[in-house]
Amino acid sequence: MKVRVERLTKHFGRTRAVDGISFGFESGQIVGFVGPNGAGKTTTLRILATLEEPTAGDAFVDGRSVTQYPEEIRREIGFVPDEMPIYADTTVVEYLDFFARAFGLSGRRRTAAIENVVEFTNLGDLRDKTLNALSRGMRQRVSLARALVHDPSLLLLDEPASGLDPRARIELRELLRQLAERGRTIFISSHILTELTEMCASVVIIEKGRLVESGKVHEVARRSAGGRSFAVRPVERLDDLVRFLLEWPTARNARAAGREARVELEGDDRDAAALLAELIRRGFSIAEFRPLQAGLEDVFLSVTKGDVQ
DSSP states (O other): OOEEEEEEEEEETTEEEEEEEEEEEOTTOEEEEEOOTTSSHHHHHHHHTTSSOOSEEEEEETTEETTTOHHHHHTTEEEEOSSOOOOTTOBHHHHHHHHHHHTTOOHHHHHHHHHHHHHHTTOGGGTTSBGGGSOHHHHHHHHHHHHHTTOOSEEEEESTTTTOOHHHHHHHHHHHHHHHHTTOEEEEEOSOHHHHHHHOSEEEEEETTEEEEEEEHHHHHHHHHTSEEEEEEESSOHHHHHHHHHHSTTEEEEEEETTEEEEEEOSOHHHHHHHHHHHHHTTOOEEEEEEEOOOHHHHHHHHOOOOOO
8 A cells, every 4th residue: 555645735715735745655654644733734634535635736545546536545545533523323333334334335244344343443342332422532443443444455544642531542552553563554643742653654744734854753853853862871970971972073962861961973873883982982981872763753843843824
C-alpha cells in the first residue's frame, strides 16, 4: 500500500487550507501527520478519504487517483474522524452491521467481519449498548472497529486520541501497533507528540497548508538539528565538562541536565569519537557517552514557527 500526494491544493474561498504539498510513504508503516491547529491536516485527510475534492493536485493510493477512482479507493481505506457521529438509538453491533452492509459484505462473511473487529477492539461486553451510552474512549474504539470492518489496507486517523484519558490512549496506541504489525499502513494526525514518537517511523509536518518536512523521524530530526545530540555523564566535575564542551569546535551548544551534560555535535561518528577521546585525555572520568534520539516535539518546535491561517 503506497501513498503518494502530489502538489495537493485546497482553497476555501480566499483561504488556502492546503497549499501544493507533496509527500509519500510505503506500506506497513505508522506515519505521523503533524502541524499546528489550522495547518490543513484534517482537509488533507478528508481528501485522501475521498470526502473532499482538491482544488488542484492529486493523491494516489497504490497508483490510483483519489479523484478519478473514489469508489475503488474507499474499499482500500478506513477513516477515523476526530469525533464519531452519535446515533442515539443504535447499538454497537447495529452500527457495525450497517457499515459492513454498505461495503457489500453479506451473510456469513459480514457476520465474521463484525465478530473479528469486535474481538480485536475488545468491544464484546458493549456490543448491545447504544452509542450514546458509551464513553469517548469506547466510542473511539467503535469508530476504529467501523473503519476496519471491510479489512482496509490503509487507515487514516484524525486526532484519534483527542480527549481520551491516559488508559484509553495507551489502549488505542497498542491497537494501532498491532495493526501495523499485521501489515496495515496507518496515517495518523495527533497533537500528543510524545505518543507519536513512540509509534511512528516516519513523519509529515505541515504549517499554514505548506509542507515543512517529511521523511523518517530520525532523518528529519538530524536535518532540523543540523547535527546530533549526545548525553555525557561524568563521574565528577560536571561544570568543568560543560565549559569544555562549549569550547569544542564542532559543538553547537552544551548544557547541564541533571547529573549529565547535553551537547549537540556537528559531523559524524568520527567527530563524536574524537570528542570522547579528548575528554579522556584531558582527565575527565566519563561514566556514560550516548547518542540522544530527538523526539517529535523537538523536531516540531525546531521546524515550525507557530503560524496559523
